[in-house]
Amino acid sequence: MTGHDKFNSDELYLRKNNFCGFKYCPLCGAILNQQEIDNHRRLICTNENCDFIYYQNPxxxxxxxxxxxxxxxxxxxxxxxxxxxxxxxxxxxxxxxxxxxxxxxxxxxxxxxxxxxxxxxxxxxxxxxxxxxxxxxxxxxxxxxxxxxxxxxxxxxxxxxxxxxxxxxxxxxxxxxxxxxxxxxxx
Ligand SMILES: [Zn+2]
Structure with a gap:
Protein backbone atom coordinates (compact mmCIF):
# COMPACT_ATOMS: atom_id res chain seq x y z
CA MET A 1 0.00 0.00 0.00
CA THR A 2 2.94 2.32 0.53
CA GLY A 3 4.56 2.04 -2.88
CA HIS A 4 3.35 5.43 -4.07
CA ASP A 5 4.01 7.30 -0.85
CA LYS A 6 7.06 9.47 -0.61
CA PHE A 7 7.23 8.92 3.14
CA ASN A 8 7.05 5.87 5.34
CA SER A 9 3.47 4.87 6.05
CA ASP A 10 4.42 2.55 8.93
CA GLU A 11 6.10 5.39 10.78
CA LEU A 12 3.07 7.60 10.24
CA TYR A 13 0.75 4.90 11.61
CA LEU A 14 2.96 4.55 14.68
CA ARG A 15 2.84 8.29 15.21
CA LYS A 16 -0.92 8.49 14.60
CA ASN A 17 -1.58 5.68 17.06
CA ASN A 18 0.54 7.43 19.67
CA PHE A 19 -1.48 10.63 19.92
CA CYS A 20 -0.15 11.88 16.56
CA GLY A 21 3.26 12.18 18.22
CA PHE A 22 2.24 15.09 20.42
CA LYS A 23 4.59 15.44 23.39
CA TYR A 24 4.25 18.97 24.74
CA CYS A 25 1.31 21.01 25.94
CA PRO A 26 0.26 23.51 23.23
CA LEU A 27 -0.82 25.96 25.95
CA CYS A 28 2.14 25.99 28.34
CA GLY A 29 4.85 23.79 26.80
CA ALA A 30 5.05 21.27 29.67
CA ILE A 31 5.35 17.52 29.00
CA LEU A 32 2.09 15.67 28.32
CA ASN A 33 1.46 12.39 30.17
CA GLN A 34 -0.84 9.54 29.19
CA GLN A 35 -3.69 8.95 31.60
CA GLU A 36 -6.92 6.94 31.61
CA ILE A 37 -9.95 9.26 31.83
CA ASP A 38 -13.50 7.92 31.44
CA ASN A 39 -12.18 4.68 29.93
CA HIS A 40 -10.17 6.48 27.26
CA ARG A 41 -6.45 7.15 27.09
CA ARG A 42 -5.84 10.90 27.07
CA LEU A 43 -2.80 13.15 27.15
CA ILE A 44 -2.79 15.36 30.23
CA CYS A 45 -0.58 18.37 30.83
CA THR A 46 1.86 17.75 33.71
CA ASN A 47 1.79 21.43 34.76
CA GLU A 48 -0.58 21.56 37.72
CA ASN A 49 -1.48 25.16 36.88
CA CYS A 50 -2.63 24.12 33.41
CA ASP A 51 -5.82 22.17 32.71
CA PHE A 52 -5.04 21.09 29.15
CA ILE A 53 -6.24 17.63 28.09
CA TYR A 54 -5.70 16.36 24.56
CA TYR A 55 -8.79 14.56 23.28
CA GLN A 56 -7.86 12.73 20.11
CA ASN A 57 -10.86 12.93 17.80
CA PRO A 58 -11.33 11.84 14.20
ZN1 LIG B 1 -0.15 22.86 29.84
Missing amino acids: IPAAGAIITKENKILLVKRAHPPRIGYWCVPAGFMEWDEHPSDTAVREVKEETGIDIKIKSLFQIYTGKDDPRSNSVLILYLADKIGGELCAADDALDVGYFDLGNLPGEIAFEAHIRAIEEFKKQLDS
Missing part, protein backbone atom coordinates in the same frame (compact mmCIF):
# COMPACT_ATOMS: atom_id res chain seq x y z
CA ILE A 59 -11.23 14.61 11.60
CA PRO A 60 -14.44 15.14 9.63
CA ALA A 61 -14.22 15.06 5.85
CA ALA A 62 -16.88 15.41 3.18
CA GLY A 63 -17.26 14.64 -0.49
CA ALA A 64 -19.70 13.74 -3.20
CA ILE A 65 -20.71 10.88 -5.44
CA ILE A 66 -21.33 12.31 -8.89
CA THR A 67 -22.40 10.19 -11.83
CA LYS A 68 -22.81 10.48 -15.57
CA GLU A 69 -24.59 7.70 -17.47
CA ASN A 70 -24.09 5.30 -14.55
CA LYS A 71 -20.39 6.10 -14.35
CA ILE A 72 -18.88 7.50 -11.14
CA LEU A 73 -16.52 10.47 -10.95
CA LEU A 74 -13.16 9.60 -9.35
CA VAL A 75 -10.01 11.60 -8.67
CA LYS A 76 -6.41 10.38 -8.86
CA ARG A 77 -4.56 11.64 -5.80
CA ALA A 78 -1.70 14.10 -6.31
CA HIS A 79 -0.63 14.33 -2.66
CA PRO A 80 0.33 11.86 0.05
CA PRO A 81 -0.88 9.56 1.36
CA ARG A 82 -1.49 7.15 -1.53
CA ILE A 83 -0.36 9.31 -4.42
CA GLY A 84 -1.64 7.83 -7.67
CA TYR A 85 -4.53 6.02 -6.03
CA TRP A 86 -8.10 6.89 -6.96
CA CYS A 87 -10.85 8.13 -4.65
CA VAL A 88 -14.22 9.83 -4.54
CA PRO A 89 -13.66 13.62 -4.56
CA ALA A 90 -13.56 14.62 -0.88
CA GLY A 91 -11.51 16.50 1.65
CA PHE A 92 -11.21 17.68 5.22
CA MET A 93 -13.70 20.17 6.61
CA GLU A 94 -12.58 23.69 7.35
CA TRP A 95 -13.25 25.04 10.84
CA ASP A 96 -16.45 26.96 10.05
CA GLU A 97 -17.88 24.90 7.20
CA HIS A 98 -21.01 22.82 6.91
CA PRO A 99 -20.05 19.44 5.41
CA SER A 100 -22.21 20.06 2.33
CA ASP A 101 -20.17 23.22 1.67
CA THR A 102 -16.98 21.18 2.12
CA ALA A 103 -18.20 18.71 -0.50
CA VAL A 104 -19.03 21.48 -3.00
CA ARG A 105 -15.67 23.19 -2.40
CA GLU A 106 -13.57 20.03 -2.58
CA VAL A 107 -15.24 18.82 -5.78
CA LYS A 108 -14.59 22.23 -7.37
CA GLU A 109 -10.96 22.26 -6.19
CA GLU A 110 -10.20 18.72 -7.35
CA THR A 111 -12.28 18.35 -10.52
CA GLY A 112 -13.17 21.86 -11.72
CA ILE A 113 -16.91 21.19 -11.74
CA ASP A 114 -19.71 22.88 -9.83
CA ILE A 115 -22.20 20.62 -8.10
CA LYS A 116 -25.57 20.83 -6.40
CA ILE A 117 -26.07 18.51 -3.43
CA LYS A 118 -29.09 16.18 -3.83
CA SER A 119 -29.05 14.21 -0.58
CA LEU A 120 -26.90 12.63 2.06
CA PHE A 121 -25.57 9.28 0.85
CA GLN A 122 -23.79 7.71 3.84
CA ILE A 123 -21.32 8.35 6.66
CA TYR A 124 -18.19 6.27 7.10
CA THR A 125 -15.37 6.02 9.59
CA GLY A 126 -11.88 5.94 8.14
CA LYS A 127 -9.05 4.27 10.02
CA ASP A 128 -6.58 3.53 7.24
CA ASP A 129 -5.32 7.05 6.61
CA PRO A 130 -1.85 7.22 8.20
CA ARG A 131 -2.32 10.90 9.12
CA SER A 132 -5.46 10.65 11.23
CA ASN A 133 -8.70 8.76 11.71
CA SER A 134 -11.58 10.44 9.98
CA VAL A 135 -15.33 10.60 9.55
CA LEU A 136 -16.31 10.73 5.88
CA ILE A 137 -19.66 12.33 5.06
CA LEU A 138 -20.64 11.54 1.48
CA TYR A 139 -23.42 13.24 -0.47
CA LEU A 140 -25.08 12.48 -3.77
CA ALA A 141 -24.74 15.45 -6.11
CA ASP A 142 -25.36 16.61 -9.67
CA LYS A 143 -23.03 18.57 -11.90
CA ILE A 144 -24.46 22.02 -12.61
CA GLY A 145 -21.50 23.72 -14.26
CA GLY A 146 -17.77 24.03 -14.71
CA GLU A 147 -15.36 22.09 -16.89
CA LEU A 148 -13.98 18.72 -15.82
CA CYS A 149 -10.21 18.94 -15.32
CA ALA A 150 -7.62 17.55 -12.93
CA ALA A 151 -7.35 20.56 -10.65
CA ASP A 152 -5.47 21.36 -7.40
CA ASP A 153 -5.14 18.04 -5.58
CA ALA A 154 -5.59 15.71 -8.53
CA LEU A 155 -3.27 14.03 -11.05
CA ASP A 156 -6.25 12.95 -13.13
CA VAL A 157 -10.04 12.82 -13.03
CA GLY A 158 -12.53 10.67 -14.85
CA TYR A 159 -15.86 8.91 -14.91
CA PHE A 160 -15.59 5.16 -14.40
CA ASP A 161 -17.99 2.37 -15.16
CA LEU A 162 -18.93 0.83 -11.81
CA GLY A 163 -18.16 -2.60 -13.25
CA ASN A 164 -14.73 -1.51 -14.42
CA LEU A 165 -13.10 0.61 -11.71
CA PRO A 166 -9.39 1.43 -11.47
CA GLY A 167 -7.63 -1.18 -9.34
CA GLU A 168 -6.16 1.12 -6.77
CA ILE A 169 -8.79 2.90 -4.65
CA ALA A 170 -7.13 4.91 -1.88
CA PHE A 171 -9.14 4.24 1.28
CA GLU A 172 -11.41 1.54 2.72
CA ALA A 173 -14.26 4.02 3.28
CA HIS A 174 -14.16 4.97 -0.40
CA ILE A 175 -14.10 1.31 -1.47
CA ARG A 176 -17.13 0.60 0.72
CA ALA A 177 -18.96 3.70 -0.50
CA ILE A 178 -18.46 2.79 -4.15
CA GLU A 179 -19.61 -0.81 -3.49
CA GLU A 180 -22.70 0.37 -1.63
CA PHE A 181 -23.53 2.91 -4.32
CA LYS A 182 -23.22 0.22 -6.99
CA LYS A 183 -25.54 -2.05 -4.98
CA GLN A 184 -28.14 0.74 -4.83
CA LEU A 185 -27.95 1.26 -8.58
CA ASP A 186 -28.25 -2.47 -9.25
CA SER A 187 -31.27 -2.97 -6.99
Whole structure:
Protein backbone atom coordinates (compact mmCIF):
# COMPACT_ATOMS: atom_id res chain seq x y z
CA MET A 1 0.00 0.00 0.00
CA THR A 2 2.94 2.32 0.53
CA GLY A 3 4.56 2.04 -2.88
CA HIS A 4 3.35 5.43 -4.07
CA ASP A 5 4.01 7.30 -0.85
CA LYS A 6 7.06 9.47 -0.61
CA PHE A 7 7.23 8.92 3.14
CA ASN A 8 7.05 5.87 5.34
CA SER A 9 3.47 4.87 6.05
CA ASP A 10 4.42 2.55 8.93
CA GLU A 11 6.10 5.39 10.78
CA LEU A 12 3.07 7.60 10.24
CA TYR A 13 0.75 4.90 11.61
CA LEU A 14 2.96 4.55 14.68
CA ARG A 15 2.84 8.29 15.21
CA LYS A 16 -0.92 8.49 14.60
CA ASN A 17 -1.58 5.68 17.06
CA ASN A 18 0.54 7.43 19.67
CA PHE A 19 -1.48 10.63 19.92
CA CYS A 20 -0.15 11.88 16.56
CA GLY A 21 3.26 12.18 18.22
CA PHE A 22 2.24 15.09 20.42
CA LYS A 23 4.59 15.44 23.39
CA TYR A 24 4.25 18.97 24.74
CA CYS A 25 1.31 21.01 25.94
CA PRO A 26 0.26 23.51 23.23
CA LEU A 27 -0.82 25.96 25.95
CA CYS A 28 2.14 25.99 28.34
CA GLY A 29 4.85 23.79 26.80
CA ALA A 30 5.05 21.27 29.67
CA ILE A 31 5.35 17.52 29.00
CA LEU A 32 2.09 15.67 28.32
CA ASN A 33 1.46 12.39 30.17
CA GLN A 34 -0.84 9.54 29.19
CA GLN A 35 -3.69 8.95 31.60
CA GLU A 36 -6.92 6.94 31.61
CA ILE A 37 -9.95 9.26 31.83
CA ASP A 38 -13.50 7.92 31.44
CA ASN A 39 -12.18 4.68 29.93
CA HIS A 40 -10.17 6.48 27.26
CA ARG A 41 -6.45 7.15 27.09
CA ARG A 42 -5.84 10.90 27.07
CA LEU A 43 -2.80 13.15 27.15
CA ILE A 44 -2.79 15.36 30.23
CA CYS A 45 -0.58 18.37 30.83
CA THR A 46 1.86 17.75 33.71
CA ASN A 47 1.79 21.43 34.76
CA GLU A 48 -0.58 21.56 37.72
CA ASN A 49 -1.48 25.16 36.88
CA CYS A 50 -2.63 24.12 33.41
CA ASP A 51 -5.82 22.17 32.71
CA PHE A 52 -5.04 21.09 29.15
CA ILE A 53 -6.24 17.63 28.09
CA TYR A 54 -5.70 16.36 24.56
CA TYR A 55 -8.79 14.56 23.28
CA GLN A 56 -7.86 12.73 20.11
CA ASN A 57 -10.86 12.93 17.80
CA PRO A 58 -11.33 11.84 14.20
CA ILE A 59 -11.23 14.61 11.60
CA PRO A 60 -14.44 15.14 9.63
CA ALA A 61 -14.22 15.06 5.85
CA ALA A 62 -16.88 15.41 3.18
CA GLY A 63 -17.26 14.64 -0.49
CA ALA A 64 -19.70 13.74 -3.20
CA ILE A 65 -20.71 10.88 -5.44
CA ILE A 66 -21.33 12.31 -8.89
CA THR A 67 -22.40 10.19 -11.83
CA LYS A 68 -22.81 10.48 -15.57
CA GLU A 69 -24.59 7.70 -17.47
CA ASN A 70 -24.09 5.30 -14.55
CA LYS A 71 -20.39 6.10 -14.35
CA ILE A 72 -18.88 7.50 -11.14
CA LEU A 73 -16.52 10.47 -10.95
CA LEU A 74 -13.16 9.60 -9.35
CA VAL A 75 -10.01 11.60 -8.67
CA LYS A 76 -6.41 10.38 -8.86
CA ARG A 77 -4.56 11.64 -5.80
CA ALA A 78 -1.70 14.10 -6.31
CA HIS A 79 -0.63 14.33 -2.66
CA PRO A 80 0.33 11.86 0.05
CA PRO A 81 -0.88 9.56 1.36
CA ARG A 82 -1.49 7.15 -1.53
CA ILE A 83 -0.36 9.31 -4.42
CA GLY A 84 -1.64 7.83 -7.67
CA TYR A 85 -4.53 6.02 -6.03
CA TRP A 86 -8.10 6.89 -6.96
CA CYS A 87 -10.85 8.13 -4.65
CA VAL A 88 -14.22 9.83 -4.54
CA PRO A 89 -13.66 13.62 -4.56
CA ALA A 90 -13.56 14.62 -0.88
CA GLY A 91 -11.51 16.50 1.65
CA PHE A 92 -11.21 17.68 5.22
CA MET A 93 -13.70 20.17 6.61
CA GLU A 94 -12.58 23.69 7.35
CA TRP A 95 -13.25 25.04 10.84
CA ASP A 96 -16.45 26.96 10.05
CA GLU A 97 -17.88 24.90 7.20
CA HIS A 98 -21.01 22.82 6.91
CA PRO A 99 -20.05 19.44 5.41
CA SER A 100 -22.21 20.06 2.33
CA ASP A 101 -20.17 23.22 1.67
CA THR A 102 -16.98 21.18 2.12
CA ALA A 103 -18.20 18.71 -0.50
CA VAL A 104 -19.03 21.48 -3.00
CA ARG A 105 -15.67 23.19 -2.40
CA GLU A 106 -13.57 20.03 -2.58
CA VAL A 107 -15.24 18.82 -5.78
CA LYS A 108 -14.59 22.23 -7.37
CA GLU A 109 -10.96 22.26 -6.19
CA GLU A 110 -10.20 18.72 -7.35
CA THR A 111 -12.28 18.35 -10.52
CA GLY A 112 -13.17 21.86 -11.72
CA ILE A 113 -16.91 21.19 -11.74
CA ASP A 114 -19.71 22.88 -9.83
CA ILE A 115 -22.20 20.62 -8.10
CA LYS A 116 -25.57 20.83 -6.40
CA ILE A 117 -26.07 18.51 -3.43
CA LYS A 118 -29.09 16.18 -3.83
CA SER A 119 -29.05 14.21 -0.58
CA LEU A 120 -26.90 12.63 2.06
CA PHE A 121 -25.57 9.28 0.85
CA GLN A 122 -23.79 7.71 3.84
CA ILE A 123 -21.32 8.35 6.66
CA TYR A 124 -18.19 6.27 7.10
CA THR A 125 -15.37 6.02 9.59
CA GLY A 126 -11.88 5.94 8.14
CA LYS A 127 -9.05 4.27 10.02
CA ASP A 128 -6.58 3.53 7.24
CA ASP A 129 -5.32 7.05 6.61
CA PRO A 130 -1.85 7.22 8.20
CA ARG A 131 -2.32 10.90 9.12
CA SER A 132 -5.46 10.65 11.23
CA ASN A 133 -8.70 8.76 11.71
CA SER A 134 -11.58 10.44 9.98
CA VAL A 135 -15.33 10.60 9.55
CA LEU A 136 -16.31 10.73 5.88
CA ILE A 137 -19.66 12.33 5.06
CA LEU A 138 -20.64 11.54 1.48
CA TYR A 139 -23.42 13.24 -0.47
CA LEU A 140 -25.08 12.48 -3.77
CA ALA A 141 -24.74 15.45 -6.11
CA ASP A 142 -25.36 16.61 -9.67
CA LYS A 143 -23.03 18.57 -11.90
CA ILE A 144 -24.46 22.02 -12.61
CA GLY A 145 -21.50 23.72 -14.26
CA GLY A 146 -17.77 24.03 -14.71
CA GLU A 147 -15.36 22.09 -16.89
CA LEU A 148 -13.98 18.72 -15.82
CA CYS A 149 -10.21 18.94 -15.32
CA ALA A 150 -7.62 17.55 -12.93
CA ALA A 151 -7.35 20.56 -10.65
CA ASP A 152 -5.47 21.36 -7.40
CA ASP A 153 -5.14 18.04 -5.58
CA ALA A 154 -5.59 15.71 -8.53
CA LEU A 155 -3.27 14.03 -11.05
CA ASP A 156 -6.25 12.95 -13.13
CA VAL A 157 -10.04 12.82 -13.03
CA GLY A 158 -12.53 10.67 -14.85
CA TYR A 159 -15.86 8.91 -14.91
CA PHE A 160 -15.59 5.16 -14.40
CA ASP A 161 -17.99 2.37 -15.16
CA LEU A 162 -18.93 0.83 -11.81
CA GLY A 163 -18.16 -2.60 -13.25
CA ASN A 164 -14.73 -1.51 -14.42
CA LEU A 165 -13.10 0.61 -11.71
CA PRO A 166 -9.39 1.43 -11.47
CA GLY A 167 -7.63 -1.18 -9.34
CA GLU A 168 -6.16 1.12 -6.77
CA ILE A 169 -8.79 2.90 -4.65
CA ALA A 170 -7.13 4.91 -1.88
CA PHE A 171 -9.14 4.24 1.28
CA GLU A 172 -11.41 1.54 2.72
CA ALA A 173 -14.26 4.02 3.28
CA HIS A 174 -14.16 4.97 -0.40
CA ILE A 175 -14.10 1.31 -1.47
CA ARG A 176 -17.13 0.60 0.72
CA ALA A 177 -18.96 3.70 -0.50
CA ILE A 178 -18.46 2.79 -4.15
CA GLU A 179 -19.61 -0.81 -3.49
CA GLU A 180 -22.70 0.37 -1.63
CA PHE A 181 -23.53 2.91 -4.32
CA LYS A 182 -23.22 0.22 -6.99
CA LYS A 183 -25.54 -2.05 -4.98
CA GLN A 184 -28.14 0.74 -4.83
CA LEU A 185 -27.95 1.26 -8.58
CA ASP A 186 -28.25 -2.47 -9.25
CA SER A 187 -31.27 -2.97 -6.99
ZN1 LIG B 1 -0.15 22.86 29.84
